Amino acid sequence: MRAMRHPRPEDIELARVLHALSDPVRLDVVRQLDREGEATCAALDCGRPKSSMSHHFRVLRDAGVLRTRTDGTTHMNELRRAELDSLFPGLLQAVLTAPERGAA
Amino acid sequence: MRAMRHPRPEDIELARVLHALSDPVRLDVVRQLDREGEATCAALDCGRPKSSMSHHFRVLRDAGVLRTRTDGTTHMNELRRAELDSLFPGLLQAVLTAPERGAA
DNA sequence: TCGGTAGTTCGAAATTAATCGAACTACCGA
DNA sequence: TCGGTAGTTCGATTAATTTCGAACTACCGA
Secondary structure, eight states, X not given: OOOOOOOOGGGOBHHHHHHHHTSHHXXXXXXXXXXXXXXXXXXXXXXXXXXXXXXXXXXXXXXXXXXXXXXXXEEEEEEXXXXXXXXXXXXXXXXXXXXXXXXX | OOOOOOOOGGGOBHHHHHHHHTSHHHHHHHHXXXXXXXXXXXXXXXXXXXHHHHHHHHHHHHHTSXXXXXXXXXXXXEEOHHHHHHHSTTHHHHHHHSOSBOOO
């Protein structure tokens, strides 16, 4: 497992973050991380194969949405809440609070 | 000019909205609309040809981010602020407040 | 040291999206 | 009715994304 890129706060771009959050699978991952604090990749599979999930984690990681920490043989993921809140106040909150689709 | 689809509030999806906002050109359009209230398509061209802008407006419209009103020969665009605020509280605010990229 | 487990990377196919010129449609005003 | 203006639609091209199996790497424990 190679070095994981985690962008520095000053390199986190709004458009990139929004793009990372614009996928249902990834949105689901982010919601779960919000509820559970942190989780391994395996715990968050959405019925998809590992390689697909790995891709989605990478998109989220590259965008700066989450941080992945290697812990032995597992990878622990957690939201970069503090950084995101500081860079884009209210954004994460709004996304996490929002329903998936407009209420009827 | 054919009928323009404007999704009903209950059909507006978070992921779709986020995707619509995840493009720099469209983000710029949204910011301008925020500042200026409403504007024609031509007034918001970002140096792109009309057909490109028309595409971006459609993405924003289809996602439910803005409403396009035909006014004679021009099209007036405005954010669907009330609906968005009601469906996804704080989201638009956060996106509009945020810097394009994290402050250094 | 030999599995086994966790997750990444590679490769390839299929889908979706962005871009832009050119042709088109609608409407206003002279 | 004849431009002209505003913007959409079409078509084609290119680029980016998603998806997933298969192979790979790293590390732990027996």
